[in-house]
Amino acid sequence: MTKKFSLNVNGQVHDIEADERMPLLYALRDELKLNNPHFGCGLAQCGACTVHLDGKPTRSCVTPLAAVGDRKVVTLAGLGTSEHPHPLQTAYVQEQVPQCAYCINGWIMTAAALLRDNKKPTDADIRTALHGLKCRCGTHMAILRAVKRAAAMMG
Amino acid sequence: MSRTMTRMDKPQGFSRRTLLQATGALVVSVGAPMTSTSVRAAESGAATATKPPLTPDQLSSYIAVNADGTVSAFSGKMDMGQGLSVAFRQMVAEELDVPVDRVKLFIGDTDTSVNQGGASGSTGVQNGGKQMRAASAEARRVLVGMAADKLGVPADRLTVKDGVVSTANDANNKVSYGALIGGRFFNVHLDWNGQMGNPLYAPGKAKPKDPKTYTIVGQPVPRDDIAPKVFAQADFCTDIKVPGMVHGRVIRPAVAGAVPVQVDEASIKAIPTARVVWDNGFLGVVADKEWDAIKAAKELKVEWSKPAPPFPNQAALYDHIRQAPVRKRELEGRQAGNVDDAFKNAARVIEAEYEWPFQSHSSMGPACALVEVKDGRATCWSGTQKAHYVREGVAAMLGVTADKVRVIWTTGPGSYGRNDADDAAADAAVLAKAVGRPVRLQYMRDQGTGWDPKAPASIHRARAALDASNNVVAYDFLSKGFSRLDVNTNGSNPRDTLAGQNLGVALKSGDGFGVPGESYGFANKRAAWETIAPLLDRSSPLRSAHMRDPVGPQICFASESFMDELAAALNLDPVAFRLRYVRDPRDLAVIKAAAQKAGWQARVSPRRDQRGNNVSGRGIAYAQRGPTRVAVIAEVEVDRGSGRIRARKFTVAHDCGQIINPDGLHHAIENNVVQATSRTLWEEVKFDANNVTSVDWRTYPILDVTEAPEAVDIVTINHPEIAPSGAGEASSRPVPAAIANAVFDATGVRIRRAPFAPGYVKSALS
Numbered sequence: 001m002t003k004k005f006s007l008n009v010n011g012q013v014h015d016i017e018a019d020e021r022m023p024l025l026y027a028l029r030d031e032l033k034l035n036n037p038h039f040g041c042g043l044a045q046c047g048a049c050t051v052h053l054d055g056k057p058t059r060s061c062v063t064p065l066a067a068v069g070d071r072k073v074v075t076l077a078g079l080g081t082s083e084h085p086h087p088l089q090t091a092y093v094q095e096q097v098p099q100c101a102y103c104i105n106g107w108i109m110t111a112a113a114l115l116r117d118n119k120k121p122t123d124a125d126i127r128t129a130l131h132g133l134k135c136r137c138g139t140h141m142a143i144l145r146a147v148k149r150a151a152a153m154m155g
Numbered sequence: 156m157s158r159t160m161t162r163m164d165k166p167q168g169f170s171r172r173t174l175l176q177a178t179g180a181l182v183v184s185v186g187a188p189m190t191s192t193s194v195r196a197a198e199s200g201a202a203t204a205t206k207p208p209l210t211p212d213q214l215s216s217y218i219a220v221n222a223d224g225t226v227s228a229f230s231g232k233m234d235m236g237q238g239l240s241v242a243f244r245q246m247v248a249e250e251l252d253v254p255v256d257r258v259k260l261f262i263g264d265t266d267t268s269v270n271q272g273g274a275s276g277s278t279g280v281q282n283g284g285k286q287m288r289a290a291s292a293e294a295r296r297v298l299v300g301m302a303a304d305k306l307g308v309p310a311d312r313l314t315v316k317d318g319v320v321s322t323a324n325d326a327n328n329k330v331s332y333g334a335l336i337g338g339r340f341f342n343v344h345l346d347w348n349g350q351m352g353n354p355l356y357a358p359g360k361a362k363p364k365d366p367k368t369y370t371i372v373g374q375p376v377p378r379d380d381i382a383p384k385v386f387a388q389a390d391f392c393t394d395i396k397v398p399g400m401v402h403g404r405v406i407r408p409a410v411a412g413a414v415p416v417q418v419d420e421a422s423i424k425a426i427p428t429a430r431v432v433w434d435n436g437f438l439g440v441v442a443d444k445e446w447d448a449i450k451a452a453k454e455l456k457v458e459w460s461k462p463a464p465p466f467p468n469q470a471a472l473y474d475h476i477r478q479a480p481v482r483k484r485e486l487e488g489r490q491a492g493n494v495d496d497a498f499k500n501a502a503r504v505i506e507a508e509y510e511w512p513f514q515s516h517s518s519m520g521p522a523c524a525l526v527e528v529k530d531g532r533a534t535c536w537s538g539t540q541k542a543h544y545v546r547e548g549v550a551a552m553l554g555v556t557a558d559k560v561r562v563i564w565t566t567g568p569g570s571y572g573r574n575d576a577d578d579a580a581a582d583a584a585v586l587a588k589a590v591g592r593p594v595r596l597q598y599m600r601d602q603g604t605g606w607d608p609k610a611p612a613s614i615h616r617a618r619a620a621l622d623a624s625n626n627v628v629a630y631d632f633l634s635k636g637f638s639r640l641d642v643n644t645n646g647s648n649p650r651d652t653l654a655g656q657n658l659g660v661a662l663k664s665g666d667g668f669g670v671p672g673e674s675y676g677f678a679n680k681r682a683a684w685e686t687i688a689p690l691l692d693r694s695s696p697l698r699s700a701h702m703r704d705p706v707g708p709q710i711c712f713a714s715e716s717f718m719d720e721l722a723a724a725l726n727l728d729p730v731a732f733r734l735r736y737v738r739d740p741r742d743l744a745v746i747k748a749a750a751q752k753a754g755w756q757a758r759v760s761p762r763r764d765q766r767g768n769n770v771s772g773r774g775i776a777y778a779q780r781g782p783t784r785v786a787v788i789a790e791v792e793v794d795r796g797s798g799r800i801r802a803r804k805f806t807v808a809h810d811c812g813q814i815i816n817p818d819g820l821h822h823a824i825e826n827n828v829v830q831a832t833s834r835t836l837w838e839e840v841k842f843d844a845n846n847v848t849s850v851d852w853r854t855y856p857i858l859d860v861t862e863a864p865e866a867v868d869i870v871t872i873n874h875p876e877i878a879p880s881g882a883g884e885a886s887s888r889p890v891p892a893a894i895a896n897a898v899f900d901a902t903g904v905r906i907r908r909a910p911f912a913p914g915y916v917k918s919a920l921s
Contacts, residue, residue, distance in 0.1 A: 099236035138829030
């Protein structure tokens with residue numbers, strides 16, 4: 001059923017009208033014209049669509065608009081900018097992490113929550129926190145280096 | 156409902172109806188007329204105000220100097236994220252003597268580049284870079300010649316620094332590239348070899364630089380495409396939007412080979428703007444909003460034909476391959492001596508057979524394409540590896556000639572060969588033609604994994620003859636499997652796309668496989684392959700094609716596992732065995748380098764000193780891939796109770812001739828090793844009698860970050876004097892065998908079937 005929603009995305013409020021069962025992903029991409037996050041699976045299996053909902057990494061591809069409520073949505077674009085980058089974004093560039101880069105929303109948004117809550121994560125902490133995210137190009141080694149580099153920058 | 160007849164035999168130009176639907180009016184765009192000035196400039200020599208035709212024999216097709224002195228380079232190769240763009244920029248900057256940040260690269264746009272084969276067989280640097288280097292050297296020669304005229308100094312007394320030409324003894328007597336030609340175009344003829352695609356080569360008169368003088372090539376220059384992606388400022392092909400665009404989805408049958416018999420359009424009446432496009436076996440929907448298109452595709456009621464289940468029981472797949480009639484047999488590579496006689500006289504024969512499953516590209520996102528018809532031309536945004544070929548495919552779908560179509564390659568959701576991208580472009584073209592609006596089509600996950608072209612399944616038989624003194628005197632290697640060219644490596648022909656086949660074009664399945672790339676110097680040697688027919692001859696989710704290092708990992712899995720079996724049978728250390736029989740000096744160098752870096756201790760496999768549940772081992776494998784050679788040492792841990800294998804550490808020695816960018820090379824190797832580990836340990840396309848059942852990440856699992864190696868140590872051997880060769884795939888090749896050999900070292904059990912998933916390994920160990 002079509003309803004009116006007020007979405008707080010990257011600090012801005014947007015009023016939209018849409019099917020309440022529509023996943024947040026499509027509101028962000030089609031209604032708000034944000035080019036991140038990405039559609040990877042629509043099944044919460046890969047992470048390409050990950051955003052923060054009140055700081056919690058969430059798969060927007062399976063989150064119906066009706067479930068978003070007044071929680072604040074932050075996407076990769078809202079995490080940091082080239083002028084004010086999040087340390088993970090800086091580390092990603094410095095480590096030259098991505099191959100195709102389609103997966104990066106999942107890894108960066110999930111790692112950002114980890115580093116917020118755990119200032120000195122071990123290798124095992126990082127791997128556990130990132131468990132389940134997919135990178136088909138196999139950039140895992142560089143991802144792990146970047147998260148460690150960002151942790152060092154933040155520590 | 157839009158029922159269209161798509162003709163692919165006679166390109167006729169856009170129909171008036173399509174154009175009116177698309178734009179409301181016919182507007183034909185023509186190039187700017189040549190002025191008398193530009194005609195004179197064109198006739199006067201190296202520079203012209205009007206761009207010469209985009210043909211392979213024109214320097215302007217590759218290099219332009221802009222008014223501000225920056226350089227634009229154009230290539231028909233494409234960068235799938237392995238750093239080809241920065242490598243090209245380095246090669247251009249080096250030859251032209253300009254800073255690398257002043258070189259901008261434009262790739263994969265059919266309006267600005269010639270067909271250089273696209274991303275194909277790791278020939279980006281090897282062929283495309285060679286051309287870029289030759290064109291840039293020629294551009295420098297021409298520019299220095301122009302400067303000589305301008306400055307009144309012979310060309311051989313001029314030097315170039317940062318794009319400024321000056322006399323060797325008077326730096327103030329100077330002129331910049333920008334002042335010489337900026338904003339105009341080179342009008343210089345190249346010596347084109349007449350070939351299109353990968354073998355295209357068109358050098359000028361200039362000789363490229365001596366590698367000893369390089370200052371930019373060989374440096375770890377960072378990629379310039381990463382920051383925009385990390386800050387969400389770059390468009391992927393999935394992000395492109397154009398005015399009036401609708402979203403499309405295609406609908407695939409539950410039983411492969413079935414076609415729609417009845418479609419109930421009323422079943423999606425409640426979904427705003429949703430429309431059905433049905434033509435023969437092609438079925439899709441469009442809607443203004445993406446979510447509505449997804450819902451419509453899900454809710455549309457369709458009655459399908461009921462073909463006989465097309466596939467064998469998966470458990471019988473390898474028996475099917477063994478028993479299937481051979482469609483084509485070919486000897487390939489170096490054949491030596493008389494293999495049959497050598498086996499007759501053998502003191503001992505060792506043989507083994509290996510099996511490799513169908514595998515899926517399963518790119519990170521399912522493929523996407525946008526096709527827009529406007530002003531008498533069509534534009535397609537696609538993540539394809541081969542824009543120039545897709546141009547022909549889209550043109551065929553639209554029923555126009557290829558010159559009416561522009562394909563703009565835009566970063567896609569991952570690509571490792573002939574994945575679903577070219578199918579998406581063809582499907583989007585069919586939808587766009589039918590509805591007269593620009594259509595953006597992205598597949599759903601189950602279509603991306605379930606219906607992408609697959610890496611072929613195969614079996615491999617190896618046998619060796621030993622003489623009485625335990626020397627290997629003969630080697631016979633045979634692969635038999637589905638073809639890597641069941642559908643072609645590109646979507647230029649409708650018969651090679653699902654859309655084409657669904658519209659009724661018959662598949663013309665091609666034949667291709669391969670043989671091991673190595674230099675074992677056995678006196679009698681034979682390598683051959685045999686292909687068999689596809690399981691389903693139309694619109695098959697198991698149609699097979701190229702996937703990263705096409706058929707390389709599976710062949711090398713068998714051949715290098717077998718070499719390890721020979722080493723064990725002869726009581727030789729696996730490295731020592733290879734050093735004894737491998738002949739090529741560069742091959743020997745990578746084997747030695749890997750062994751040294753890994754601290755390899757010479758001993759015979761398997762280890763016999765381990766008790767308990769968790770055992771560890773090491774294994775080596777090596778391969779040539781074209782002129783590139785790689786040796787990989789894997790160190791694994793095996794949980795005997797669960798059958799779980801952990802590939803903890805890899806050591807890679809890599810020689811691809813001249814290294815353009817060591818950082819890009821390092822990443823390419825690392826990523827190949829991780830992806831190949833995933834394919835070895837986990838990946839297998841599952842299917843039942845009706846269809847592929849691997850349709851997402853749960854049913855097609857890949858390596859998780861918790862299982863990623865602890866370390867990938869890399870030794871790169873640089874040969875500045877040897878032409879650079881491919882690095883995009885080669886390091887994938889020896890990984891499966893290196894792991895298998897390490898598992899044997901750890902357990903004494905030989906795994907001869909991939910993937911080495913826990914259940915299978917556990918049963919093999921018990």
